[in-house]
Amino acid sequence: MEPLLRVEKLSKSYHTRGHEVKVFTDVSFAVNAGELLLITGRSGVGKSTLLGLLSGLDRASGGSIFFQEKEVTGLSLAELAELRASSIGMIFQNFNLIPGWNARENVEAVLMHRGISATERQKRAVEILRELGLADRLENLPAELSVGQQQRVAIARTLVNDPVLILADEPTGDVDPETAAEIVELLLPRVKSGRAAMIVASHGLFDSSLATRIVCLKDGSLSEAAQ
Numbered sequence: 001m002e003p004l005l006r007v008e009k010l011s012k013s014y015h016t017r018g019h020e021v022k023v024f025t026d027v028s029f030a031v032n033a034g035e036l037l038l039i040t041g042r043s044g045v046g047k048s049t050l051l052g053l054l055s056g057l058d059r060a061s062g063g064s065i066f067f068q069e070k071e072v073t074g075l076s077l078a079e080l081a082e083l084r085a086s087s088i089g090m091i092f093q094n095f096n097l098i099p100g101w102n103a104r105e106n107v108e109a110v111l112m113h114r115g116i117s118a119t120e121r122q123k124r125a126v127e128i129l130r131e132l133g134l135a136d137r138l139e140n141l142p143a144e145l146s147v148g149q150q151q152r153v154a155i156a157r158t159l160v161n162d163p164v165l166i167l168a169d170e171p172t173g174d175v176d177p178e179t180a181a182e183i184v185e186l187l188l189p190r191v192k193s194g195r196a197a198m199i200v201a202s203h204g205l206f207d208s209s210l211a212t213r214i215v216c217l218k219d220g221s222l223s224e225a226a227q
């Protein structure tokens with residue numbers, strides 16, 4: 001079976017004020033549908049940076065990313081945006097909800113520009129928010145929601161597109177253990193049923209027993225973590 005995502009010798013450096021900062025070099029791995037890959041590593045090693053490259057929001061300095069065996073590293077920003085909209089769901093470390101939009105609008109936003117009618121967009125957004133227990137919070141702005149509720153809006157936004165790849169940056173970072181378990185319960189069925197693969201970046205707060213594989217980012221390279 002061809003992997004869903006394959007990464008070869010990926011590297012990333014930042015150039016700031018005349019200095020080159022190498023975040024990582026030569027990162028290679030592959031994930032299949034049904035897998036949950038946990039990327040661990042201390043704060044600042046580059047976990048969020050790596051997810052940014054995988055999502056196509058940021059560009060690699062070297063190496064290749066293959067999505068369903070198609071090289072995506074050289075795609076234009078518009079093509080990457082299209083790929084994200086159709087296949088990839090992301091949960092960011094800080095949720096990235098749009099402050100001026102209510103819960104329903106935040107979820108609907110990812111369905112825009114995909115030829116889906118406004119009525120259908122609204123229907124799908126409301127459906128998934130209901131599923132996640134937010135039926136009575138549809139019209140609330142992010143600031144009017146608790147952190148756990150904001151997290152669930154972010155998850156609704158991720159799942160509304162039925163993504164085949166879910167990228168989650170510290171998805172259980174800022175919530176209590178019970179809410180963390182709930183979040184995992186909402187995401188995991190898609191992976192366990194083999195419909196999606198999930199890559200989680202976490203510096204230790206994510207329950208590692210849920211992972212099918214654990215890798216560790218350290219000193220600029222990725223290695224299998226000792227379990």
Ligand SMILES: Nc1ncnc2c1ncn2[C@@H]1O[C@H](COP(=O)(O)OP(=O)(O)OP(=O)(O)O)[C@@H](O)[C@H]1O
Pocket residue numbers: 014015016021023041042043044045046047048049050093203
């Ligand atoms: N836009 C940027 N310009 C310059 N350096 C950056 C930029 N973004 C991140 N970095 C640097 O890259 C390194 C990796 O950052 P990153 O956010 O990926 O770490 P992380 O592993 O996700 O950490 P945490 O566990 O705290 O979330 C850090 O040293 C950071 O300072």
Ligand SMILES: [Mg+2]
Pocket residue numbers: 047048049093169
């Ligand atoms: Mg991070």
